[in-house]
Amino acid sequence: MFTLLPLCILAQGQDHSEYDLSLNQVEINSTTGLPYNWIPIPLNLTKAEKVVDIKAENWRNDIYNPYRDAVVKFPFQVHFEDSLYKAPILKDMVITSRFGWRRGRAHKGIDIDLVTGDEVVSVLDGIVRFSGYNTGHGRTVVVRHFNGLETTYAHLSRYAVKANDTVRKGQLLGKGGVSGNARGSHLHMVVRYKGIAINPEYIFDFGPETRIRSQELWVTRKWTSAYNHSSRQRSKLELLTSEEEALASLEKEKKIYVVKRGDTLTRIANRNGISIRSILVANNIRYNSMLKIGQKLVIEP
Incomplete structure (x- = not known):
């Protein structure tokens, strides 16, 4: 008779409270060489961390918007792992123009005041999809994030990253400037989901606490149409944090x-x-x- 100690290979960082980790003696059958009492060790694969390949679809480094033919069903959900984001500039954010109708055109982002040469950083973790010159936006960096959102940083004076670079929240993307059709130095920031621009203030609180407004948000057309908003004042926010709320709001819209x-x-x-x-x-x-x-x-x- 032999005494064996069960060997468990456990995934680092996982919750193993469901497993019995006691080292019990196991009686071995001398004929078969196998234990009389075989106790299987469960591997809960449902708790394994999912690997998201954000480069799998519509990954183009040569154009600003690769989603021109994409069809998005409303309302759609945006999920965040974090409750905070990193401010795109390293000083107080002063919004000079908001998402909305402006001078007879749709302004599909927000303008944040800065001085040429100020550092511009990524608001969330992600991968740089586009780093290049865009008509109107000038020197531009687009970061795709792991929840499907893309954030655009436009009118830069210098690049600090190139396409396909992995970036962390708060990592330098470039320096602010006046490239493209900018009227004075500022950061033009756009938030998109599959090519559809979303009012950034529906997603992010641009106050000093840099809060993500909710880790679960549902987006309706109200928050993607610049025609329904004014670039001169912040729209009244009504956060939709469940599909039920989003569908109910459609009846009111x-x-x-x-x-x-x-x-x-x-x-x-x-x-x-x-x-x-x-x-x-x-x-x-x-x-x-x-x-x-x-x-x-x-x-x-």
């Missing part, structure tokens, strides 16, 4: 308004607390279009 006698676009916009532009876009009409009594208009806040 659109309503039908029936044109009444004496109605004008201005009166309808004021009555519903929205911009004239949002009415025009939602209904594919022009500013000088004739409104008819009984006409139905889609109202999107």
Whole structure:
């Protein structure tokens, strides 16, 4: 009779509370050489850390937006492992222009004040997908993160990374500047999911605490359409942290308004607390279009 000690190879960093790690004696059958009482050791593979290959789809280093043909279903979920991000500049963040309608065009990011030469860093861990010159944005770095988001850092004066570099949260990406169509030195930061720009202030709190607003966020079209926001003021935030909340909000986002006698676009916009532009876009009409009594208009806040 022999005494054997069971040998367990345990994955470092895993929770092993479910395993019996006591070193019991095992009685061996002298004929077969196998233990009489065989106790299998379970390997809980469901707890193994999933490896996410963020370069598997639409990974292009030569273009700014590789998702032009992608179809995204709304609402969609964004998950964060952390509750904090790293501020993209190493001083107080002063937002000079927000995500929204600006000078007759959609401004799909936020502008953060800086001085040429200020360091610009990555807000989250990720891999550099694009590092190069882009018309309008000038010298630009795009980082793809492990939750599917991409963050853009534009109008740089210098690069500190190249495409396919792995970067950590807070790692230097480049120096701020005025390249491209910049009016004065600033950082133009864009947050995208599969090519769709999201209001960055829905995701990140740009205050001194640098909080991610929620580790689970659901995004509706309200937060991806610059037409529904003003670049001059922060939009009222209503965080959607579950699919149920997101679906319920969709019922509120659109309503039908029936044109009444004496109605004008201005009166309808004021009555519903929205911009004239949002009415025009939602209904594919022009500013000088004739409104008819009984006409139905889609109202999107």
